[in-house]
Each structure stands twice: as structure tokens, then as C-alpha cells.
Amino acid sequence: MKFRKMMKAAQVVDPITGSRLSPTCNLHHKDLNPDHYTDISDKEKFVCLNKTSHDVVHFLWQARAGWRKAVLSLIRILKEMERINGQ
Numbered sequence: 312m313k314f315r316k317m318m319k320a321a322q323v324v325d326p327i328t329g330s331r332l333s334p335t336c337n338l339h340h341k342d343l344n345p346d347h348y349t350d351i352s353d354k355e356k357f358v359c360l361n362k363t364s365h366d367v368v369h370f371l372w373q374a375r376a377g378w379r380k381a382v383l384s385l386i387r388i389l390k391e392m393e394r395i396n397g398q
Contacts, residue, residue, distance in 0.1 A: 314338070314351045319359050327364040337365040 315338045325332055340348060342356045351357070360368060374381035 314357075315359075318354065318357055322359045325361045325364050326358060327360065327367070330361060332359050333361050336361050339365055339368060 318338055319332055319336060323332060324330065325336070336359045339358050339360045340356065341358060342350075347356075371378045371381050371385075376384075
């Protein structure tokens, strides 16, 4: 719990949305190897994310087409929405 609080205090905003981190933000493990789950020696292997951002990261990581293709498809759709909605 101390590590999570320290990371949250140092980060302040969700890097995906730019929104302030919520009190219930997740401490996301970038290293998904279960053997490394409790190793907190390298802060670079962690990032604080708000719930929806955290869900999106895991959703895209597990995309059947691969996360890169999923992100490119998402960008395409968002650009189309931007054009359609005049933004």
C-alpha cells in the first residue's frame, strides 16, 4: 500500500486521459510476468491509471488482432468521429 501511495503522489494525473488520478486508481504492472508481481524495485515497471484507462490498457493488450492493430483501428474510428462531428 505504501508503494501505491508513493507512486500516486509522484504521478498525480492519468497519462492516458490527462485527468487527475482518482482516489481508487489502479497501480498497473507493466511487467505481466507473475513471477515478478511482488518485485517493486523498479518504479519504471508500474504506472497509475484510473479504472477505465486501466481496463482499456488490458483490453487492447489482449486484442485478438494484436494491440498495435487495435490502436490503429481505434485512431481511425476516432478520426472519423472527429470529422463527422466537426471537431
